[in-house]
Amino acid sequence: xxxxxxxxxxxxxxxxxxxxxxxxxxxxxxxxxxxxxxxxxxxxxxxxxxxxxxxxxxxxxxxxxxxxxxxxxxxxxxxxxxxxxxxxxxxxxxxxxxxxxxxxxxxxxxxxxxxxxxxxxxxxxxxxxxxxxxxxxxxxxxxxxxxxxxxxxxxxxxxxxxxxxxxxxxxxxxxxxxxxxxxxxxxxxxxxxxxxxxxxxxxxxxxxxxxxxxxxxxxxxxxxxxxxxxxxxxxxxxxxxxxxxxxxxxxxxxxxxxxxxxxxxxxxxxxxxxxxxxxxxxxxxxxxxxxxxxxxxxxxxxxxxxx
Numbered sequence: 493x494x495x496x497x498x499x500x501x502x503x504x505x506x507x508x509x510x511x512x513x514x515x516x517x518x519x520x521x522x523x524x525x526x527x528x529x530x531x532x533x534x535x536x537x538x539x540x541x542x543x544x545x546x547x548x549x550x551x552x553x554x555x556x557x558x559x560x561x562x563x564x565x566x567x568x569x570x571x572x573x574x575x576x577x578x579x580x581x582x583x584x585x586x587x588x589x590x591x592x593x594x595x596x597x598x599x600x601x602x603x604x605x606x607x608x609x610x611x612x613x614x615x616x617x618x619x620x621x622x623x624x625x626x627x628x629x630x631x632x633x634x635x636x637x638x639x640x641x642x643x644x645x646x647x648x649x650x651x652x653x654x655x656x657x658x659x660x661x662x663x664x665x666x667x668x669x670x671x672x673x674x675x676x677x678x679x680x681x682x683x684x685x686x687x688x689x690x691x692x693x694x695x696x697x698x699x700x701x702x703x704x705x706x707x708x709x710x711x712x713x714x715x716x717x718x719x720x721x722x723x724x725x726x727x728x729x730x731x732x733x734x735x736x737x738x739x740x741x742x743x744x745x746x747x748x749x750x751x752x753x754x755x756x757x758x759x760x761x762x763x764x765x766x767x768x769x770x771x772x773x774x775x776x777x778x779x780x781x782x783x784x785x786x787x788x789x790x791x792x793x794x795x796x797x798x799x
Contacts, residue, residue: 739793
């Protein structure tokens with residue numbers, strides 16, 4: 493999870509007129525009378541006389557500030573009175589979020605302290621954000637933009653060795669589960685998975701039905717390092733059922749789901765059996781769909797004789 497990232501403001505490549513306009517907006521809204529008139533216009537200003545009375549402003553103060561808002565393109569005069577322009581509506585919404593964040597700045601400080609360490613897991617972070625941002629729309633927007641997976645992080649992988657390296661690192665970091673449907677048998681992935689299995693991670697592997705699969709599994713046992721093979725045999729002798737971990741099914745492409753967060757999926761190659769391209773995606777909604785797909789395949793899969 494990439495934490496604390498905010499969008500960068502590139503002042504050097506921003507037109508000077510835009511910067512000056514923004515500074516003017518900051519300047520006029522720094523005046524409390526202007527701000528009160530702007531907020532009062534939420535439902536439109538049908539009567540300036542009534543607005544002055546309710547806001548407690550003299551005609552001079554009222555009209556001078558109202559004129560500024562009109563000249564800046566924030567308010568416009570319509571048939572029924574003064575109302576927000578599209579820019580005015582956008583600024584109001586931004587102001588709403590800003591005020592909400594400012595009122596909850598102590599909560600922001602708290603979440604910042606919590607996120608400074610890597611102790612919290614993604615699910616725990618989600619739960620904390622839900623509690624802290626309760627009934628605070630602006631705070632929720634900011635927190636989720638900074639600390640969650642609101643956007644998809646996608647990495648394109650065109651080299652099989654790089655795919656193995658990425659996948660091994662994510663398997664090593666897995667906490668809850670690893671669901672792998674693979675057309676390939678790679679001892680490096682298998683060994684990393686066995687280690688994860690040993691620390692309590694729920695692992696399920698679907699191997700593709702193809703000619704000579706049993707021979708490949710026999711060779712795999714020979715290729716596994718003695719230490720890993722001994723570890724696997726120890727797990728099996730303790731009562732672990734291999735067919736609750738490995739099954740066989742027909743599928744056309746490989747994919748892997750890790751901890752409801754990370755998904756790998758392969759685009760099938762034109763040449764059968766060869767790797768072409770894969771993607772690594774950090775997105776909970778995508779992971780959920782692939783997880784459901786895996787479970788459907790698993791429920792229809794057949795047992796295999798591994799040992």
